[in-house]
Amino acid sequence: GAGLLASAAAVRSVIPALTRTSKVFSVGQPNDYPVNSFSLLPEHKVFILRDHEGVRAVSAVCTHLGCVLKRAENEFHCPCHGSRFDDTGQVLSGPAPSPLPWYKMDLSFDGQLQVDMTRRTSSRFVFKIMSP
Ligand code: FES
Numbered sequence: 001g002a003g004l005l006a007s008a009a010a011v012r013s014v015i016p017a018l019t020r021t022s023k024v025f026s027v028g029q030p031n032d033y034p035v036n037s038f039s040l041l042p043e044h045k046v047f048i049l050r051d052h053e054g055v056r057a058v059s060a061v062c063t064h065l066g067c068v069l070k071r072a073e074n075e076f077h078c079p080c081h082g083s084r085f086d087d088t089g090q091v092l093s094g095p096a097p098s099p100l101p102w103y104k105m106d107l108s109f110d111g112q113l114q115v116d117m118t119r120r121t122s123s124r125f126v127f128k129i130m131s132p
Pocket of ligand 1: 065067
């Protein structure tokens with residue numbers, strides 16, 4: 001019994017490391033994102049929002065059935081079944097059942113912005129960028 005528990009714990013300790021590599025990724029330099037922009041990164045299915053305070057990352061995956069959202073008219077819009085989300089990721093109209101998740105951002109040692117999809121945050125989290 002104890003041996004089985006120990007090996008289950010060992011497996012569990014390996015899984016986050018594997019998951020982490022694919023869910024933490026670089027998205028370029030802060031200045032790649034113009035102030036007051038929403039940039040869709042299709043390869044990662046996230047939007048990077050840049051404003052005068054800094055940057056944020058929000059999922060671009062519709063919480064209904066997973067289509068990639070588009071940015072339109074100050075909201076996020078799902079092309080599949082028409083769900084709409086406001087700037088904070090809250091559902092404006094369905095069928096999407098839940099808001100969009102936000103992810104923590106950080107700066108790597110070589111100055112690259114990183115998105116960490118393993119660490120959820122709120123729409124109020126801003127990774128602050130000093131103006132040059
Ligand atoms: Fe977005 Fe259905 S997948 S509304």
